[in-house]
Amino acid sequence: MAHEIVERNRDLSALVLAGIPARGVALAERLAADIEAIAQARVATGVIDVSMHRDDVGMRVSLPVVRASQLPKPLEERTVVIVDDVLFTGRTCRAAMDAIRSFGRPACLQLAALVDRGHRDLPIRADFVGKNLPTARAEQVRVRLAEIDQEPDGVWLFKANE
């Protein structure tokens, strides 16, 4: 994925890898480290929490904590790569695009997902995908990352009701 990002984006100084908490943030850091190893250039990273921009407010029985978003200023002239662990319905990505808009007007938005499991509700596709994983809609995909979950890296597919 890091190679693809470097290939697509000639000007790495204009790039921002914006992770969606929690695992997208960790993945953005890993991608930044890989890009540094490949291209000897440190790209900017950021955090984009989408909680305030979701379209299901008032529909959930409980709320997780909202993280502070952080993006470099100004965003104009920059390319922001939204980084998430699993791409599913596309609603999180839609919310991330709205959230980024409140920081400014980037030149270009791209999407990187470690796993694309299909079943989109919205006309959204990823620019960079680690692994396409065919799933049934009721199944659950969980990504585990050592720095977040204190267990070995892994992608788990769970059957419904498990």
Place this chain on the structure above:
Amino acid sequence: MGSGFSKQMNSSILRWTRKDLLGLRELSAEEINFVLETADAFKQVGTREVKKVPALLGKTLINLFIEPSTRTRTSFELAAKRLSADIVNISAATSSLTKGETLKDTARVLEANHADIIVLRHSSAGAPQFLASRIGASVINAGDGAHEHPTQGLLDLYTIREKKGRVAGLHIAIIGDILFSRVARSNIFALLKMGARVTLVGPSTLVPREFEQLGVAVSHQLDEVLPTADVVNLLRIQHERQRKEYFPGLGEYIRLFGLTKARAVLLKPDCLIMHPGPINRGVEIDSELADGVQSVILDQVTNGLAVRMAVLYLCAGIATP
């Protein structure tokens, strides 16, 4: 950005499930922390190019202020607007309560108008609890009598945590009219839960020894408390709540309990000076100190907006039965 991870782990297991915020007494330390962390995210929104988020788009908030207030009402109004909620202000003078309508009927009328959140300020302790148990809308206590003022307690805590990096282990002196102060009560409940040491200071008529049962120290000698305080929170003398005189006169109050320039030399250099406002300059605090380097009085106002955005987002953001 890697530094954010350990912080992210803290409360990620916890989720918010309350539709109302009635007081800080019933919140756990974890829940208080949860609100403060959520407020961090909303404080960041104030630095964006577009300072408005669609979190409460389509929700309606009613500011029902049966007792006068400018700063709290304005703060809630701005918070609601930054969350994209629609807002209506109702004050005592313009409400039908002056025509004899009961609080419950007023609230039911508001609910029939599809209000999702009612922010209530009322002169009677317990009014928000009364309302919350009878209607489906979220009820946020914006001050009930001398009982609690939870969002003020939270913004005080947020300001201390922001400036000092922690709350646990700090010594907080709350000075002045404790007996009639809902701000004091909310502060006491929250500070003790977060592991701070609290000393209440004031004349024995306004700071009776009974408060010690809450787990705080009580002192009537300000000069003895100031040297060890990490934060002094000065409360306004609430003339409107005192039916009889609780101290001989303002001159004597200032001499014994006012934070004067002469007395401020006793403070640690990094001691924070806080005041919930409105300030009686020259009574609780000398003008120069209120505007001085130790004062975080205006930070409290700014943080109040972030804390109230967090509270509205959390309480109104969950599904109601």
